[in-house]
Amino acid sequence: MTTPTIRTEFAQRTSLKPGDRIAIVAGSGRLPVNVAESLSAAAHSPFIVMIAGEVDQQADLAAFEHQSLPLEDIAGLVPLLKRHSITHVILAGGIGRRPNWRAFRPRLSLVTLLPRALAALGKGDDGLLRALVRMLEGYGFKVIGAHQVVPDLLAAEGNMTNAKPLKTDWRDLDAALQAARAIGALDIGQGAVSIGGRVVALEGIEGTDEMLGRVASLRGHGRIAGKKRGVLVKSSKPGQELRADLPTIGPLTVDVAHAAGLAGIGIEAGSSLILDYRSMVERADALGLFIVGLHAGKPQ
Known part of the structure; x- marks a missing residue:
């Protein structure tokens, strides 16, 4: 596993003085x-x-x-x-x-x-x-x-896990990233799921975990029945207030994505947060999922 570097202006630590509360x-x-x-x-x-x-x-x-x-x-x-x-x-x-x-x-x-x-x-x-x-x-x-x-919370660009996206996964990452940005522009949500090149779920007010629960129940649906892998992508909303509500993933996200049958997770680098990084990566490695930080342009 390699640890990519953060290449973004958001990783600037606020200088706090001793008397600050x-x-x-x-x-x-x-x-x-x-x-x-x-x-x-x-x-x-x-x-x-x-x-x-x-x-x-x-x-x-x-x-x-x-x-x-x-x-x-x-x-x-x-x-x-x-x-x-x-x-x-x-x-x-x-x-x-x-x-x-x-x-x-x-x-x-x-x-x-x-x-x-x-x-x-x-x-x-x-x-x-x-x-x-x-x-x-x-x-x-x-x-x-x-x-x-805590600038270390920011997602960095590049692969974070032993598993890496396959060529077909990049197609899903691209589709889900575009969809996540589209609903973000409407202030609906921050995440999307793509399976087999088709966007199958969009995050709403229910949040990421509930969306992934719906994906698990859709696995037998005619349009995606028999299709494997698939990805979750989370990205910030265009023009989002960056001091609150940035897209976030952690160990629980990995567990729920795995339960939904997904192959991995993409997270927008530089404007998304990762909680309990070490535990998240260890959990993903144990389950065989990939986690990749996506460039603000396209995934590849």
Whole structure:
């Protein structure tokens, strides 16, 4: 296995000063844990804001100073951050649902937040993230991306595993990459699956794992029955807010892709994240899957 080098402007580490205080607004997945552990190793113990009902790595995150915040009390984020003298904010992890606006807790800051948030909803998930980033910056916080703190999380270009794509796999990688970019432009999702040169599944609001579950059930469908291999590709949305919600894969992605009968995974290099890299590669090698970082142009 070779470790390719990252050839992108996104791999620029943010310089943190000794007095800086960093908060991680944490959703689901391993990303908040990876970022928190990296910050702690660099002598910047983070403050974790756990979005209630979304965090699934509570045991690991509870090792750090933390507080839970309901999604419907998101307007309370600003006073919470100010009470803890936060200077930098990282948005990390997934949010599996939209907030119930009718259940929002009344706060003075909600008067200015709600109109902007409602307007952003019409522009999709990325528009909502941009509105949240702008709101935080408007209150004086510096919003940074997880990759700016832990640049090693960024996917590098090239092969990462013992297994390598076959010639037929490159056709699938190209088809799935084009499809992922197309739905990304519409702010629908970040991933697509291609089998036998045909795009068979697109990621929607359900997420990557659920999409791959659908692919597993489609294996007996007439159009792809008997066809083997196939690939998952994830790429960032065109013009995406790069400080939040970058495409992400990890060991669990490998397991679900294998269960769907796929031969490998392609991930856009330089603007996608890899969690628990060593464990992911070891798992892929054990299952015989390839993982490849794709150039921002074409896969080959």
